[in-house]
Amino acid sequence: RYLENGAFECEHCGNQVVPVTNGSYRNHCPFCLYSKHVDRKPGDRRNGCRGLMRPVGIRRHSRKGWQIVHRCLLCGGQSVNRIAESTVQADDWGQLILLPFL
16 A cells, blocks of 8 residues: 655665655656656555656746656556655756756
């Protein structure tokens, strides 16, 4: 069972990832930015795919701020997730700036 905001080991880079502390849900690794295809709706952990999701771009949403675009390596599904800032283990801006702007 996946926790809504639990700690995990990144399946892509192996780093230990701790839960966010800003009232949101942690859904990607702050070091390599990879995610896991586990949600249908943010935080529900009800998607059965469970494939790794590669960060493929970044975009700016007028209300939600900066977001990472992920594409699943298993099923090809795509999702958009807010970057993690103002929390423990904030997203690595060195990695974020390498993503193409979409």
